[in-house]
Amino acid sequence: MQTSENTSGEGRVERVEALTEGQAGAVRELLAAAAGADGREAVSEAGRLRIRPDSPRAGVRHLVQSAGGAVVGYAQVEGERPGTVELTVAPAERGRGLGGALVREVLAGADGGLDFWAHGGLPAARHLAEAHGAVLVRELRQMRRTAAAPDAVPLPAGVELRTFEPGRDEAAWLALNALAFAHHPEQGAWTERDLAERIAEPWFDPKGFFLAERDGRLVGFHWTKTQPDGLGEVYVVGADPAEQGNGLGRALTAVGLRHLILERGLPTVMLYVDADNAAAVRVYERLGFDVHEVDLMYRWAPSGPR
Template sequence: MQTAENTSGGGRVERVEVLTAEQAEAVRELLAEAARTDGREAVSEAGRLRIRPDRPRPGVRHLVQLADGRVTGYAQVEGEHPGTVELTVAPSERGRGLGGALVHAVLDGADGELNFWAHGGLPAARHLAEVHGAVLVRELRQMRRTAEAPEPVPMPAGVELRTFEPGRDEQAWLALNALAFAHHPEQGSWTEQDLAERMAEPWFDPKGFFLAERDGRLVGYHWTKIQPDGLGEVYVVGVDPAEQGGGLGKALTAAGLRHLILERGLPTVMLYVDADNAAAVRVYERLGFAIHEVDLMYRWEPSAGR
């Protein structure tokens, strides 16, 4: 389904549930231009995967802004009550009110609360949030370390470490991931499709996907990633709640860091962690990580107006 509307000063906005191949390519070019200018991605990895027209996702809506015959802005809304929004405007078109027009188009299609991501906490995004009465509800920190590999940390007694085996470990990993992140609105809800999409990406390497087992049962994992620019990443670390407090998370984190630094030769490693996850922040700080930048989430409610 596709609808279009004119926005004052902001050209035309097309709302679609599945992008055409042409639209998807134009949006990818827009996002690449914005990333080069801003020094970071305007749309998350998960959001970029949802742009693909050959893999439509239920509950995802795309807003494509067009002005002067070209795509000048893009917004993605995922889920409902609250929906999650990521958006950007072409750097060459900023300062013309297009960002405000795109936000208005998103709000006009809303029937409940919306969470807006301001990746990198850019001033323009913060300003738009304030103008529309949105309030800060979440701070996601990007932390980095550039240092020698940490000393190996022994696994807790009875726990063995191995690497992920495609075709064998998917279901057990999904179950553990859901258990470890039951409190997390994004990571804990991963499906078979979410996992399959990441495993199909060029960066996926099972040799950097570490699993911890106790008596043959998965109790923790550390999935590492190497980004296209060569930056190492602690992609996600998960531990069975029954194992927390025993040092498994620290041991898994150290194992992944040693793999990225010693085996893959990547001295700089980054990760994301919620600012209110004090226990995880302490672990990462002790391993030499420091804040590099922050992503901010703002919540807009219909009572705030448009």
């Protein structure tokens, strides 16, 4: 554990690889308060799953900022060269330099480049990134659709549909996910543990996890999710690149939307898509999705200001 302290009122920061039970609870409370104030999560689903004192993740560092005996800021750094950073400050404590101090602590511990997420593109987060010379490198769009269910789309000839079976389909799904998202920095790197953690979550429902098979081999999937606030989500849609252009992705997307809207009764459905994935953006726009908000990623280089 490393600890640093700023005597100008900017808090004490502990850098740890495993949170204690008390720290994890305080961090979760902080994130809940930030989400309530900002209308969005400051740390992604993957990052929130890392806040588990009983099962720390290799390569994940936690920076816990405290002042006056309370946790007032939190940052999580995962990986390296570049590492990925998510952070937030307690809403009641903003405006007195805590965010800047926390960013400086993150930079002080960096031995390579860092990618900072600004979820929702909040002005304060953008300002912090730009103040340290970070440049915008990625835009992740959240798109939403509130409408009737789309018409069913026929599956390609020879493809059959079923739902995910825990204990049977994990290995095949992980292999196809890696193949379908070989270009994707997060999704394509999922491990057995990543999948098991989602299956263990209260929201997981195998009835909403659709698999497409050709001759008994998995060739596509649409995993749906029901958010705690009642939104449906196109959690992830993927297909074997060999199936590209035959309409499988469009058919799977329709299957999932119809499930969320007709079977789960969720008229509003959301999804995430990278802005530079023009083909996917066009598909979703034709289905009636519009941009709701954006998450921005800023890259900081070691040569930049600390």
